[in-house]
Amino acid sequence: MSEPRAPQGQAAAVRFLDLDGVADKAAFMERCATVLGLPDWFGRNWDALADALADPGQWPDSGRGLVLVVTGWQAFETRGPGQWATARDVLTEAVRRRRGSEAPLTVALGLV
Numbered sequence: 001m002s003e004p005r006a007p008q009g010q011a012a013a014v015r016f017l018d019l020d021g022v023a024d025k026a027a028f029m030e031r032c033a034t035v036l037g038l039p040d041w042f043g044r045n046w047d048a049l050a051d052a053l054a055d056p057g058q059w060p061d062s063g064r065g066l067v068l069v070v071t072g073w074q075a076f077e078t079r080g081p082g083q084w085a086t087a088r089d090v091l092t093e094a095v096r097r098r099r100g101s102e103a104p105l106t107v108a109l110g111l112v
Contacts (some may be wrong), residue, residue, distance in 0.1 A: 012065030053094030
């Protein structure tokens with residue numbers, strides 16, 4: 001399997017968002033902040049996450065595409081279906097906003 005590539009041919013950065021043990025929004029936001037290397041001033045709310053995902057300048061290895069592989073989401077969905085629905089909507093919208101750009105966002109849901 002080849003590496004995911006941004007349109008300009010550079011390999012996209014790949015980060016794994018493991019939601020194992022994440023039980024609520026606060027833990028989800030903390031996990032996102034850690035995995036994405038977001039600054040301390042990251043607001044840890046849905047709007048702040050949407051803004052961070054839409055801004056490749058805040059991504060690891062900024063300027064390239066980003067592939068975010070989400071694992072453990074099924075258990076998070078079971079524990080907090082409303083929180084997962086919101087998270088999924090935020091991720092989907094961020095992907096849509098970056099589609100066709102020089103630094104696209106791809107979100108892959110792991111099925112393990």
